[in-house]
Amino acid sequence: MGVGTGPIERTRFESQMKTKQPLWGPRRRKQSGTAMLIAIFALLLISVVGIALVISAGTNSSLAGNYRTATSAYYAGMAGLEEARGRLLWKNPNCLVAQLPGMTPNCPNANFVPTAGVPPLPAMGLMEVRYIVNPAPGETVNPANLSPANPYADNEYETEFGWAVTSTNWQTTASIQSVAGVPNPSYKWVRINVATEKALGLDVNGDGVLDGVTPLVFEPAPTIPCPRPNPSPGLMVPSCAGWSSQTAVEALEITALAVAPYGGHRLLQYIVTPLMVSTSTQRPPAGQPMSADFPAALTLDGNGVAYTSPGTSGFMINGQDQCVGSNNQVYSVAYTDNLDGANIIREATPAQNYQGYPPGAGGPPPPPSKAPATIANANLTPPTSLIRSSWLEPATLDATMQEIVNSADVVIPGPATGATLMRRVPMMSATNPMTIVVNGDLNLNGRNTFGYGLLLVTGNLTYDPDASWDGIVLVVGQGVFTSTQTGAGGFTGAVLVAKTRDSAGNLLASLGQASFSSTSNHPGFGINYNSCWVNTAKGPLSYKVLSFREVPLPN
Amino acid sequence: MASNPRTARGFTILELMIAMGIFLVICGAMFGLLELSQKRYSSESQLSGSFQEARLGVDQILRDVNVSGYPSKNLFSNPLNSNSYAVSPFAWEPGYNGANSNNPCQVTLTCNPTPAKFDLIVETDINGTVSWIRYQLKNTTLYRSVVAKSSINPVSATSAAAVMTPFVENVMNNVGEPLLGDIRAQNPAMFSNGPVPIFQYTCDTPSGPQPCDRVAAPYNAPQNISDIDVTLLVKTPDVDIETGTIQLLELSGRGHRSNRAN
Numbered sequence: 178m179g180v181g182t183g184p185i186e187r188t189r190f191e192s193q194m195k196t197k198q199p200l201w202g203p204r205r206r207k208q209s210g211t212a213m214l215i216a217i218f219a220l221l222l223i224s225v226v227g228i229a230l231v232i233s234a235g236t237n238s239s240l241a242g243n244y245r246t247a248t249s250a251y252y253a254g255m256a257g258l259e260e261a262r263g264r265l266l267w268k269n270p271n272c273l274v275a276q277l278p279g280m281t282p283n284c285p286n287a288n289f290v291p292t293a294g295v296p297p298l299p300a301m302g303l304m305e306v307r308y309i310v311n312p313a314p315g316e317t318v319n320p321a322n323l324s325p326a327n328p329y330a331d332n333e334y335e336t337e338f339g340w341a342v343t344s345t346n347w348q349t350t351a352s353i354q355s356v357a358g359v360p361n362p363s364y365k366w367v368r369i370n371v372a373t374e375k376a377l378g379l380d381v382n383g384d385g386v387l388d389g390v391t392p393l394v395f396e397p398a399p400t401i402p403c404p405r406p407n408p409s410p411g412l413m414v415p416s417c418a419g420w421s422s423q424t425a426v427e428a429l430e431i432t433a434l435a436v437a438p439y440g441g442h443r444l445l446q447y448i449v450t451p452l453m454v455s456t457s458t459q460r461p462p463a464g465q466p467m468s469a470d471f472p473a474a475l476t477l478d479g480n481g482v483a484y485t486s487p488g489t490s491g492f493m494i495n496g497q498d499q500c501v502g503s504n505n506q507v508y509s510v511a512y513t514d515n516l517d518g519a520n521i522i523r524e525a526t527p528a529q530n531y532q533g534y535p536p537g538a539g540g541p542p543p544p545p546s547k548a549p550a551t552i553a554n555a556n557l558t559p560p561t562s563l564i565r566s567s568w569l570e571p572a573t574l575d576a577t578m579q580e581i582v583n584s585a586d587v588v589i590p591g592p593a594t595g596a597t598l599m600r601r602v603p604m605m606s607a608t609n610p611m612t613i614v615v616n617g618d619l620n621l622n623g624r625n626t627f628g629y630g631l632l633l634v635t636g637n638l639t640y641d642p643d644a645s646w647d648g649i650v651l652v653v654g655q656g657v658f659t660s661t662q663t664g665a666g667g668f669t670g671a672v673l674v675a676k677t678r679d680s681a682g683n684l685l686a687s688l689g690q691a692s693f694s695s696t697s698n699h700p701g702f703g704i705n706y707n708s709c710w711v712n713t714a715k716g717p718l719s720y721k722v723l724s725f726r727e728v729p730l731p732n
Numbered sequence: 733m734a735s736n737p738r739t740a741r742g743f744t745i746l747e748l749m750i751a752m753g754i755f756l757v758i759c760g761a762m763f764g765l766l767e768l769s770q771k772r773y774s775s776e777s778q779l780s781g782s783f784q785e786a787r788l789g790v791d792q793i794l795r796d797v798n799v800s801g802y803p804s805k806n807l808f809s810n811p812l813n814s815n816s817y818a819v820s821p822f823a824w825e826p827g828y829n830g831a832n833s834n835n836p837c838q839v840t841l842t843c844n845p846t847p848a849k850f851d852l853i854v855e856t857d858i859n860g861t862v863s864w865i866r867y868q869l870k871n872t873t874l875y876r877s878v879v880a881k882s883s884i885n886p887v888s889a890t891s892a893a894a895v896m897t898p899f900v901e902n903v904m905n906n907v908g909e910p911l912l913g914d915i916r917a918q919n920p921a922m923f924s925n926g927p928v929p930i931f932q933y934t935c936d937t938p939s940g941p942q943p944c945d946r947v948a949a950p951y952n953a954p955q956n957i958s959d960i961d962v963t964l965l966v967k968t969p970d971v972d973i974e975t976g977t978i979q980l981l982e983l984s985g986r987g988h989r990s991n992r993a994n
Contacts, residue, residue, distance in 0.1 A: 219758070222766060227769075230773060233773065233780065237784070240787075241783075241787070247791070251798075377807070379803055379808065380808075381810070382808075382810045383810035384810075396809070406809075406810050406811075407806075407808055407809055407811060409805060409806055411805065411808060412808065412809065578938075579936075723804070723807060724803060724804055724991050725799065726803075726857065727795065727799050729859070
């Protein structure tokens with residue numbers, strides 16, 4: 178008998194065989210429940226923790242996402258407002274308004290926004306509404322579809338005006354924001370329309386009534402026959418008797434709706450008005466020239482101003498408007514302090530070179546004997562001054578100049594020369610006039626170039642009559658104009674010199690001793706007043722933002 | 733067939749010990765992971781809560797700054813009274829009287845208490861009412877008070893306890909000891925230039941926008957403030973359970989006022 182074949186051995190063997198049954202045996206299956214439960218429990222626990230973390234991270238990232246989209250909607254809305262504000266300028270290549278005749282660019286969509294006059298200024302009716310729409314690719318944006326299913330419906334208009342936009346003369350044009358490869362800002366539409374008291378929710382004239390049908394205007398010269406207790410330039414309701422402003426311009430409301438992906442809505446609103454360079458007042462004194470933007474070909478704005486003339490026959494300061502078709506006349510030289518009159522009159526020789534107001538109306542140039550009278554005494558305080566009160570105080574004049582700086586095409590730090598000027602603005606031409614600011618001194622000696630548009634020099638202007646300028650020249654700041662060179666050029670338009678700052682650059686308490694000195698033997702032709710060039714240069718330089726607000730949305 | 737006690741043999745002690753060992757290791761790892769997850773969850777949720785609070789805070793401040801000064805006086809030809817318009821986007825003290833802007837203080841020099849590094853009063857329209865909104869940091873709480881513009885001095889009007897609402901808590905911009913010491917022990921580079929201003933001001937000048945503290949009068953007047961950089965340094969309510977360190981987050985933004993003083 179061999180090993181393992183006896184009964185004992187067999188039993189052990191059988192027992193071993195039974196103990197070592199396979200894992201998949203029926204007995205094992207009964208015992209495996211606990212491990213499975215523990216494993217499931219563990220998995221469950223880990224899953225719960227994991228899911229909680231995922232949810233937390235998800236919530237946090239969607240909160241951050243909401244914040245981001247709401248913020249991006251805000252900036253998209255601003256982009257919309259700025260597009261509309263920019264395209265209201267006739268100088269914009271994509272302008273929506275009538276252009277100044279003969280000037281570039283040729284806007285593809287001129288006259289979209291109704292304008293009138295030269296330069297073209299807004300003349301929108303109460304029921305005129307214009308939209309710039311900016312749909313995403315494949316999308317339709319129709320703000321005048323007021324169906325609740327339209328996410329871009331303009332219900333805000335009715336809230337402001339009391340009637341639906343569908344009952345107005347509304348038109349749309351496309352945005353110019355599309356640049357290949359760059360996503361559009363996510364604003365959907367920008368609306369341009371007039372502003373009323375009711376639309377703004379502001380009782381502008383304090384009469385206790387929110388007028389819903391009279392478009393508001395902006396009055397830059399607050400000396401008007403209507404009661405205007407607020408002495409600063411601003412909005413007014415042009416409804417009182419006797420109101421016949423030559424200076425007020427329509428104020429426009431620009432509203433932009435931006436909708437970011439995932440629903441961030443923002444509705445932003447500007448009130449804008451054209452910014453123009455003009456000293457014109459509402460109502461000039463009886464018998465004095467009306468509606469000229471500058472009172473004279475040369476305005477010496479200040480106290481103790483000095484005028485030095487070359488006294489040669491070729492040098493003229495001519496207040497007779499050289500614009501073809503105009504018989505208007507302004508003063509030859511205007512000054513704002515009575516005490517300066519005698520000195521200026523003494524220098525203004527020969528008298529026939531200082532022609533201008535008052536002539537025989539529409540007649541030939543005045544005889545030389547009238548020469549002293551052609552020099553204006555504009556030292557009249559508001560409301561009857563020929564010059565806006567804001568041009569008679571250093572602080573307000575400085576603020577006016579700051580507006581020009583902010584909307585200039587080019588700001589050149591001084592000291593600069595004619596070469597700097599031409600290097601920075603090679604594109605300036607008679608059909609593309611520009612607004613140029615030299616922040617400091619400008620020395621044109623040795624230059625033989627033409628300039629067109631508006632030139633503001635805050636330091637000293639050293640002029641060489643080989644160069645010429647068509648438009649408006651403002652020497653405001655240090656207020657020193659000097660010309661000692663020879664040449665045949667001059668200024669066509671208007672020149673104004675004012676001293677607002679001392680040599681250290683601090684604002685003066687009152688306007689200082691501005692000086693205009695031309696002492697060469699061949700000083701050029703001088704200054705010819707030209708309302709065409711003044712109109713070209715005076716702007717609108719930009720659309721000034723009178724107010725900005727975010728309109729609360731109902732949802 | 734019924735179970736045979738001789739054949740239903742139990743586990744050996746070795747088997748049990750191995751099984752227990754494996755079980756314990758797995759359980760230990762699992763609970764370790766769980767604890768770690770809980771700690772992380774706790775600290776992350778605190779951090780995200782603080783982030784959210786700070787984000788809302790910065791967003792609200794920037795919105796208020798952006799629309800400050802509305803409606804300005806130049807929107808009226810005949811305002812009913814000085815409470816119907818905003819004289820200036822930002823009120824100031826001393827010298828502000830709510831009706832004209834001719835007596836300004838100098839930002840960062842003589843303006844006290846506002847506008848300053850930790851104190852700002854925005855004057856703007858809220859639902860048709862010209863109001864003052866004041867943000868003021870007291871210890872580690874940034875308060876927001878909103879009151880309708882009135883003839884009362886804006887600083888007094890917005891200082892009443894009844895109108896001061898805690899807006900963002902655990903703000904560390906101007907923290908004092910002992911927290912300051914704890915934060916610096918953790919990160920010595922922090923606060924090396926002193927407290928971190930919540931509000932930093934940029935002023936309009938003839939040569940363009942400049943930090944107000946580098947601008948001379950009159951351009952450093954509160955009416956000339958054009959932009960405000962807002963920085964909020966916020967701590968989570970508790971320290972990080974895992975590391976025991978203070979968790980700080982910094983959020984910043986820039987507000988630009990479009991309405992001018994006049």
